[in-house]
Amino acid sequence: MAISLMFEVSMLVSSVCGLLVATWLLWRAQKQGELQALAGFAIMMAIWCFGHVALFQGYQQMGIHIILANPLMPTFFLHFAIRFVYAGTVKERWLKRLAQKLPWFYVVSIAVVLQSWWVGAGAASQTLDTRSFFIFTDAGAFNLAYTILMGMLAHGVLLFGWYRHTGNKKRSILAMFGVGAWGLLLATSFVFPSFGISWFPYPMLLLPTYLLLLVYAVVRYQILSVNAFANRALLWLAMMLVILCLISVISVVSGRVGLQALANVPSWQLWLYSLVTLVVSALIYQPLNRLISRLIYPGAVLNEGVLETWSTQLKDAHDWAELIEVGERLLSSQIRQSITIKVENQHKETHQESSALALIVNRNEQGWHSVLVGWNDASPGMRLTAEVFGSLFSTSCGLLERSLALAVAERKRLDEQHLVELGSLSAAVAHELRNPLNIISMAAYDAPAETRQHIQTQLKRADRLVSDMLVYSGGLALQKSKVPLHALVASIVAQSNLADIKCQLDIDETIELTADYQRVQQVFVNLIDNAVAFLRNQADGKLAIQARVSAEAVVIQVHNNGPKIDEALTGEVLFQPFVTKRAGGSGLGLAIVRRILDAHQGRILHRSDAGWPVTFELSFPLASSTSRDETVSGTTPVIGN
Incomplete structure (x- = not known):
């Protein structure tokens, strides 16, 4: 009966995970239709898993009816696939028409569920090492075939999206196909009893992982915070596996080294005690870490909010004077003492000690780095705060330097463009001046000799100026x-x-x-x-x-x-x-x-x-x-x- 209990626990965990995931998706979805549809899929999967729990607890009729509602799961997934693929650059007409017919898919799926209830498409049967398990009757073949067909249609839409999309969308769809293969492997054992195969559905014990992996494959490129959660979850899972291996080794070795009392403890109890210890450690890690940090570095209050504030305000500085002013204000307010910040272009090996607290930021061949001057009598917490701020300030100096260099290059480009335009304009004006000069020269032909000589002199001067302008402005x-x-x-x-x-x-x-x-x-x-x-x-x-x-x-x-x-x-x-x-x-x-x-x-x-x-x-x-x-x-x- 132990394996039956594990199956029941697995279904219950899958149901709880489905509800939690659906709640989280609805909270993060806002106006994203594809995530709302995925939340619906998670809810249906949670209900479907709860149907197996109901069967195990003796509520056979309720469990059968719930499990026969499985066509709604691929319908929600098809809804998600169409929304996910249609969003962005892919605007195929057939996808649009398919999206418009989504209400009809739900109507047909509900009709299939009602028909399955009406004809008695499912029943409960005693199988190997289980108390009660769901099987399809002969009338349930249509329900099963329709469910498989909807799943194939949904994955066909995803396959088209993988072909048309690029970047993160393409990666998400590829990850979904990998998770889909994992889900197919787990769900295959569900139908074995319906075909008379007396084999315990061991893969279904891992069903909770399918939903979590599917959601992670979808949102890992859209909601970046989920990656940090997945990183922590994998870390704790790896630690649990290591503990499980250690418990196995201890159970084997302890009896041989004379620790008979430890050898007599069941392995599952040792594993359970270790798991509880690990969970407690995870819960108290952050509070203990903050407490120890305050004991070792009193007065240092550094968290993500402080660092984000520093980074944002330093990044907004537009020149060196403003950057230094902002830096002095931020660091002084954090440690509640007056701080002086100096930015130097060349690295100096030694700095004169001073009674005033100072942060010297130097630039050498390796880049920008900071040095604390006059901090010998400061508390460890103040020094830690200054060192962290100095590292961030050095990074800001590098960013500002590159920003100013880009601004200078842009101004130079605009100046050169202006000179080219001015040269073209000068050449055009010089060419146009030749015509009135020629007219003036011809009009002066009948003028008195002295006046004509004066005009010709000035015309030669103007012609020389025009010639010089043409030479200077031309290529x-x-x-x-x-x-x-x-x-x-x-x-x-x-x-x-x-x-x-x-x-x-x-x-x-x-x-x-x-x-x-x-x-x-x-x-x-x-x-x-x-x-x-x-x-x-x-x-x-x-x-x-x-x-x-x-x-x-x-x-x-x-x-x-x-x-x-x-x-x-x-x-x-x-x-x-x-x-x-x-x-x-x-x-x-x-x-x-x-x-x-x-x-x-x-x-x-x-x-x-x-x-x-x-x-x-x-x-x-x-x-x-x-x-x-x-x-x-x-x-x-x-x-x-």
Whole structure:
């Protein structure tokens, strides 16, 4: 009779688990129709298991009627499967129509149950080692077939959902199929007595696990808190299994080592005592843990709520000053003392001790970490609180650092996008300005000579500004070739209107640049014209151009003895657009030179330490190979006017 008692207990436990699971699902379901249907399945399974308990207790007619209501179980499960698969991205029309016909499935299932009651589809029979067990009569074949058909339909819908869904939905359905196979294995023994098989339904003893595993497979990806519960449940189950093994070993060994009294105790009593001890330990673990923590770390009150508050408020900080202010406020309020937090970029091996409590947060190659300074006289609880807070604060520093870096990168991207748009706009405006300039030039043809000369001068100035804007705002597609530097510079000097300005070239004729000929020509035209503009009204104007080859580049210096450049314009400011002290200048000459040098991976800088009032130093890198993105010409273009 012991095995019959175990079966009855198993059914009772399954019934209680079904009710608890249904209550929990209804509490968490809210407006989720699929979880409400799953709760209905759990309730029906609880009622179905209770029917077996009623049979065991002698209430045969009630038990038979309850068990014959089993078609409602797969009907609820079909309801759940349709809702679960139809939710999300899968919106098949046939699924929608099937969902609309769900009330009819319930009506048919109820009709099958009523028909089963009417024709007497079930009976109670004495089977091997049981007091009473349910069997289907010949009239109950339809009830059993309908139940199996509904279960197959529900799993067919899930199979379609597994095919169509991705991610967590797909994983949940796969887990449900594994649990379904486990449930089929357990439920198969239920029908054995109906087919005359005199075999005790041992698998049904594990029926409580089916419902729990099914619910866990469904909600583990939707309700994350259930995973923590499952983790604890598996831990305690593993501990019970270990205790069971230990009890078995003790029962065998104790008699041989002289502990006859212990050997005479039944194994089930030892296991029961151990199980009670384990349950009591589980109940008192948390209170004892908090009590011991307060004894060892007095004054430290750390829990999930405190840590969540810290993490949330630190995460909301938008800059370093705000992060430090929030951190000092949180830690000071927690330990009820004034705290100073310092954030340093470099790691320091030693920190000076101070009477004030401080938290130093450093960043080194391994990341951010915290150091407590001045906490030697603090209580263990205060130190523990500060260490935990320091670890959390260090993590927040890393997050803020990455956030600020992303913000800088985003601003840079927007600035570059703005510059591209501004360049396109400038090019469009420059092109459009050419038309009115041409009209003004033609309209001035009949004007007096002096007026026409004045207009032509201003038109040339405007045309130069338009040309510079087009060059500066346009793209630079380099057509690289071998450029003889001395010949190029000499031709530009010969075509320049130097007047009384003396020009000296110190360039070896063997020096060659691998560069875009037209762009390099424009560089020297701009630099020479800029120098001539300042030297033209100077009595002893001198211009000198020198070149030498270093290990990595061709270095060119353009000197003139004109007036020194204002210190306010030196540095990067000098090469920005529209910065000029030259009368009639566009302010784009040096900016264009800088852009051309950047395109060649070279550089230009202003120097005042080369023995001349004004020196511009250019550096063109030596070309070791030709880039695939550059077109290299084999001939040198003819110099035009």
